[in-house]
Amino acid sequence: MTASASSQKPLLRALKGEALWPPPLWLMRQAGRYLPEFRALRAQADFLTRCTTPDIAEELTLQPIRRYGMDGAILFSDILILPWAMGQSLEFVEGKGPILQPIRSEEDLKRLDPKRIADVTAPIRETLTRLTKSLPEQTTLIGFAGSPFTVACYMVEGSGSRDFAITRKMMMEEPLVFDRLIDLLVNQTAEMLFGQIEAGAQAVMLFDSWAGLLPPSAFRRAVIEPTRKIVSLLNDRYPHIPVVGFPRLAGVMAVEYAVKTGVGTLALDTSADPVQIAALLDQHAPHVTLQGNLDPTILFSGGEALVQEAQAIRDSLRHRPHVFNLGHGVMQHTPPEHVAELVAAVRSL
Ligand code: CP3
DSSP states (O other): OOHHHHTTSHHHHHHTTOOOSSOOBOOTTOSSTTSHHHHHHHTTSOHHHHHTOHHHHHHHHHHHHHHHOOSEEEOSOOTTHHHHHTTOOEEEETTTEEEEOOOOSHHHHHTOOGGGHHHHTHHHHHHHHHHHHHSOTTOEEEEEEEOHHHHHHHHHHSBOOSSOHHHHHHHHHOHHHHHHHHHHHHHHHHHHHHHHHHHTOSEEEEEETTGGGSOHHHHIIIIIHHHHHHHHHHHHHOTTSOEEEEETTOTTHHHHHHHHHOOSEEEOOTTSOHHHHHHHHHHHOTTOEEEEEEOHHHHHHOHHHHHHHHHHHHHHTTTSOEEEEESSOOOTTOOHHHHHHHHHHHHOO
């Protein structure tokens, strides 16, 4: 595809700083258990097999596009593929989420093998390449990774957690081990995203779901600085590829994050007031696109409140580049009709 053809896609235009009306949209976790066609395939293979089998991952990525015609298709994969590809054990247990063998020491770190990543993730790049052919012309293909801090949270804790206390304690008590882990993740995340871009990803997103756990000093050390390095590696090599950053629950630190990391798009979580963040960005980083941030619970509930809230967010950001999205992923029991209603509401003028 030529650069001029790809730059016509509405989502890419918005990610590159154009204010479009209506704004383009896609949803975090748009492929998922709320779709009956997803549940049908889910029975056939476990989660990691689904992520690493191009036939299945391509189909799961396409399902929400077929149903709703979203402007963006996010690769069906997971942020924990990276530690798994380095050899850390990973299992998704029903009702518990991800379970990993925890990394807590220098010796644990030494057992990780970054040389495995390229081979283990080859099927994921194959999925992306297939998608460049099977997606509609106007749909943007989005690659992604977890940000180093959030991926480190799962690697150190060994599972999900309400507060990731073990990880945050390690950050204070074993700064050398923690910083080595973050450095490893910075380099390997950038490498993995280079591979996704070479395979066909037209934009990339960094998910930092647990960024909001940190006080400002730790936020600068474990969220802003590692993200800045990844963005700079990406921008040096692929300056035309937009980068979206999602520092979830960062509050007002989200503005400093956008300014210092250099992300082109700041994805807002449910708690952020888009008008307040937009006003701060207008002073410090007026070219940053905003993405977000409808509460997934409102999508789950549906009805008139869904239409009103969605249009209120859309209308409040009309003057600046905006990509409509949720403030976190689609909830599991969301009625699929509500997603169709949301898409219609955002696109109706
Ligand atoms: O549709 C999409 O958004 C693309 C694919 C995608 C998944 N996970 C698929 C998935 C993306 C972008 C992610 C990101 C991800 N994964 C994050 C960051 C965003 C966020 O939600 O905060 C995190 C923290 C993870 C780690 C993870 N993966 C957890 C904690 C879980 C278990 C919870 C759950 O919902 O089951 C997963 C599993 C997972 N990742 C599923 C899907 C569709 C469910 C797996 C299944 O079908 O059993």
